[in-house]
Amino acid sequence: MTTYTPPTQDMTFLLHDVLKADQADIPGYDEMSPDFTSAVLDEASKLARDVLAPLNRVGDEEGCTLENGVVRTPTGFKAAFDQMREGGWTGLDCDPEYGGQGMPYLLGTAVGEMWVSANMAFNMYQGLTHGAYSAIHVHGNDAQKATYLPKMVTCDWTGTMNLTEPHCGTDLGMLRTKAEPQGDGTYKITGTKIFISAGDNDLADNVIHLVLARIAGAPEGVKGISLFIVPKYLVGEDGSVGAANGVSVGALEEKMGIHGNATCVMNFDGAVGTLLGEENKGLKAMFTMMNEARMGVGLQGYSQAEAAYQAAVEYARERLQGRAVTGMENPDGPADPIIVHPDVRRSLMDQKSFTEGARALTFWGAQLIDRAHRNGDAEAHGLISLLTPVIKGFQTDKGFESCVQAQQVFGGHGYIEEHGMSQFVRDARITMIYEGANGVQALDLVGRKLAADGGKPLMGFFEMVKGFIKEHAGDAELKESLLDPLKAASKDLQAAAMYFMENGMKNPNAALAGS
Structure with a gap:
């Protein structure tokens, strides 16, 4: 049984002796005093060492299971995820307008190293959520940001990225997932995606999928790809979670490693989605x-x-x-x-x-x-x-x-x-x-x-x-x-x-x- 001790002293040396973070002319860095960063790193290290690291082997040995269409994560993951959320760690460097703490990405990176060293598979649930949050934050309209970002900052809702299909991985211009306009601003998304990390879980109330698809009549190749927000459960105008969308887990991949993270085959059967960004600009x-x-x-x-x-x-x-x-x-x-x-x-x-x-x-x-x-x-x-x-x-x-x-x-x-x-x-x-x-x-x-x-x-x-x-x-x-x-x-x-x-x-x- 391995143990892990976060190298906080090495991190502090880099932050302040090498990068001189508290002296940098970057907005927000004036708060990065040695006392402040040490306090953050020390608290993060306790969670990494005492909570996440002991679950690393549990996740490897138990893996995830698929029960009645729902992914069940390994023993202890839900309690640890709740503890991470309650501490505000999932929104450390996210926009305060949507409930984040607004800390620099640099500090989030230092904390992130501890999570990954302690339990890489576990961290992927919130790590992918952060990536989806960033895409919506940059490319979403005001309504999309207001609907999704507060819940994703807290990881009440997790996020994914859906690119790969059975016949295309690197060459995304070959993708077949299609998006049919419904005339009300929504689209029906139909297709299959594979290798979707954190594709489903029992850690959060909803899963927000970002899905690449092609609108009918779009140009061939990568110039005709659009990106859509497709939630596992439909979201009401008041932000409440509603009925199940046409999204399901077809299977869990049997993998060499990262057993504690659910790598899914995702089926989209006329699932309701909304366009993120511009038509045919999905790769951007x-x-x-x-x-x-x-x-x-x-x-x-x-x-x-x-x-x-x-x-x-x-x-x-x-x-x-x-x-x-x-x-x-x-x-x-x-x-x-x-x-x-x-x-x-x-x-x-x-x-x-x-x-x-x-x-x-x-x-x-x-x-x-x-x-x-x-x-x-x-x-x-x-x-x-x-x-x-x-x-x-x-x-x-x-x-x-x-x-x-x-x-x-x-x-x-x-x-x-x-x-x-x-x-x-x-x-x-x-x-x-x-x-x-x-x-x-x-x-x-x-x-x-x-x-x-x-x-x-x-x-x-x-x-x-x-x-x-x-x-x-x-x-x-x-x-x-x-x-x-x-x-x-x-x-x-x-x-x-x-x-x-x-x-x-x-x-x-x-x-x-x-x-």
């Missing part, structure tokens, strides 16, 4: 949710690695096997703890360096999002757009690898279920696949983001690196250990980027094969 609206989700999945990658690392380092300190090559370290015992062995220490240090670096990159990305949204900063928007596929792709590839390394520390004990290490590996595996498989992230980076806005975000990134090297050029110790390697890596990256940009048009297969 959905990508508000998708881009947030990709940042969240990048966070999942290193958060699972953090939890697995904690278990591995604890085991390495306790497991006695062999003697240190330089002489016994535990003379009173039959053997030394395996942490004395160089290969084990190397593995643990690899894991720790990854999680600390990934946390720093993710927190910086969250601050860029705050700067883009709260300051209207176009440069910050361009930079985080460039970094999003990197954060999602690299941190999930490396996060999975780190979970495997942590499992390896246990040897054969990591392969059996007693110690729970296989769950980290199995849960982390999905992060490389959903919200755009990592190969798609690479194509997005090379095919779109490198040359976006004439390459300004990319050049801006290189200038940041160049400026950092120049600023610290007088530090001899830093020069050898960091600045010279960083300069060499920056040159290599610039050369690779130039190759991709120069060959993208004339030899796209070569460019994308190397993406």
Whole structure:
């Protein structure tokens, strides 16, 4: 049985010593004093450590069940979800106009890491709700916002995103789900969606589905896709929950991991929906949710690695096997703890360096999002757009690898279920696949983001690196250990980027094969 202790000290160091959040010229950051953020992180850590983490294995072993068309979540999930809602955690960084607390996205990211490390499958119920909330907040009309957002902020109603169909995943232009106008501002939605995370649950009173569909007569391909709000239960003008809509769970997917989250086949049989945003502009609206989700999945990658690392380092300190090559370290015992062995220490240090670096990159990305949204900063928007596929792709590839390394520390004990290490590996595996498989992230980076806005975000990134090297050029110790390697890596990256940009048009297969 693994345990988890949120790394609040490391988080505080990043917030205030590295990012200097309380000194940033971003609206709302003046409230981010060390005392305030420490208080928030400390309270969040108690919920993560004492409530969510103990349910992680329960969710893995029990999974979800489908009873009479309703998903039943694992034992303890409902009580924990209620506790999270009652504490106001689900609306931490949401708009105060709709009941949120209005905290910066950066602080929500720090808290979110704890939830994911403690219990990734559980956190997906509120995480997907947050994404759906964001899409409605940006693209919804006043009536839609007033109807749905207050209940989604509190997670009295949860949310989902419905894109994938049996015959199309990445290529959404092939989707067949149709939307028929009813003449009263509503549409009848008909079709089947698969792989829908948190597609149903017994945690909330309603589930608000965001569904991609094609209106009759719309253009073929992605230019003819629209986005619709389709609630599980119809919502009255007064906001009350009414009769069941034409939405049902066809089946629960049998998955490798994240057993505590209900991954559903969703059937829409003439379900009543309302258009979110403009006709045939559905992908634009959905990508508000998708881009947030990709940042969240990048966070999942290193958060699972953090939890697995904690278990591995604890085991390495306790497991006695062999003697240190330089002489016994535990003379009173039959053997030394395996942490004395160089290969084990190397593995643990690899894991720790990854999680600390990934946390720093993710927190910086969250601050860029705050700067883009709260300051209207176009440069910050361009930079985080460039970094999003990197954060999602690299941190999930490396996060999975780190979970495997942590499992390896246990040897054969990591392969059996007693110690729970296989769950980290199995849960982390999905992060490389959903919200755009990592190969798609690479194509997005090379095919779109490198040359976006004439390459300004990319050049801006290189200038940041160049400026950092120049600023610290007088530090001899830093020069050898960091600045010279960083300069060499920056040159290599610039050369690779130039190759991709120069060959993208004339030899796209070569460019994308190397993406």
